[in-house]
Amino acid sequence: MSKSALLPIVLQSLLATAALAQCEDNVYPLSLVSAQGVPAPRLVDPSYGGHYFQFDSEAVFLAFDPATPSGVYYVHVTDPFNGADLVLSGNDPMDRFVQVVNTNGVITLSLPFSNNQSAVFGLGLGGQGQSLLLQPFGTNPAEPCQFKVWAGDNWDLTYGPENPYLLRGGFSAALGRCAVLSYENFRIGSGIGTNVTGSVFRDDDRSGTRNGSEPGLADWEVRLVTGSTSLSTRTDANGRYVFPNVPAATYTVEVPLVAGYVGTTTLQLAVEVCGCADQNIRDFGVVAQSLRCCGHTIGFWGNCNGLRLVSGYRILPTLPGLYLRNQFGQQVAPGSAFALRSYLRMANSCNMAYMLSAQLVAMHCNVMTGLVSPHCRIRDRQLGVLTIGELMQRAIASLAQRGYTPVGSQFRREQELLKNALDAANNNRNWY
DSSP states (O other), X not given: OOHHHHHHXXXXXXXXXXXXXXXXXXXXXXXXXXXXXXXXXXXXOTTTOOEEEEESSSOOEEEOOTTOOSEEEEEEXXXXXXXXXXXXXXXXXXXXXXXXXXXXXXXXXXXXXXXXSOOOEEEOGGGSSEEEEOOOXXXXXXXXXXXXXXXXXXXXXXXXXXXXXXXXXEEETTTTEEEOEEEEEEXXXXXXXXXXXXXXXXXXXXXXXXXXTOOBOTTOEEEEEOSSOEEEEEOOTTXXXXXXXXXSEEEEEXXXXXXXXXXXXXXXXXXXXXXXXXEEOOOEEEEEOSOOBOOXXXXXXXXXXXXXXXXXXXXXXXXXXXXXXXXXXXXXXXXSHHHHHHHHHTOOSSSHHHHXXXXXXXHHHHHHTTSBOTTOEEEETTTEEEEHHHHHHHHHHHHHHOOOOOTTOTTHHHHHHHHHHHHHHHTTOOBO
């Protein structure tokens, strides 16, 4: 080959070498922001002098630099320092390919190769364009709560589309230019564990979204479930719940429905916990079905109209199962309308079990005639939130064990609380 023929090859080699020397990483720096597009604090680690973004929650959004060229980028999260580049991204690999469209510095994003229709985008840097939620991701126990996010447009699919590998920066012969490769370190929380929190609310307008007037629901069970474990807690007076110090894993947060209620939102939500900072779960909304909760009092069930219903619904044969007591603590079961009227009219609190029995009879008649659903819920200052069915069972159990509770009895207060709750429900004063 002549020297003249070698010249173009040498020239191409020199040009490639020059291009390689000019290629640098982080030409288009990444920013890590909140959902509102506000950059997280950027701190310095004195142990090695490098920078990192600090977040208080796992809601970490990636915003591309306004100068980033349009194209498809591969985005994923790894551990930051030990050189293993352990992939911590928990989503489908195809969801990590991001289509970037740059329109005069305004970035919009999409997932070009994925069937996922639920990609979460926030506001871009400074509220311009879009940013991409990096969650879900796990954590490396060797470097808890410390991460690095990568984004680039040059990858290798040697190991198949389910295992893409982001190539290092530099000149790419396939692209004919410098490959884009950008990365940033970030940390979440203090590394002492994750509290998974949220709330259950009464969705009065059935919109699926909580408004300012819709109250939280107290004493509702919430479960945190994995394939092998299930933790349970209950909501506080404001409808809030918390699972403290949850280890890193994939969980489902579930709200079991109480009888007589329906969900207005999904009642199961998947959550990827990296064990680093609090995870606040979307509110769960429920609403009562169309239950009839129209109590009638002792006075009603002792008059002619009430006793006519008692006879028509054949309630008298069901009374022995209530363990009703008289003033002497004896178990009784009125067998006629006249006997029932006398029993109700003579009820008093000298023996608290007698007064509790009378209120229980009235509620039993309400339920048997369909005036009150056993699924109706009350909210009592002493007993909390419970259904009428649950309240009645507690009253029956107490009467079965303690038939005589005069003044001075250690069990009198317990029966008084049950009596007061039934009385309020019979008068329609404590429905919840």
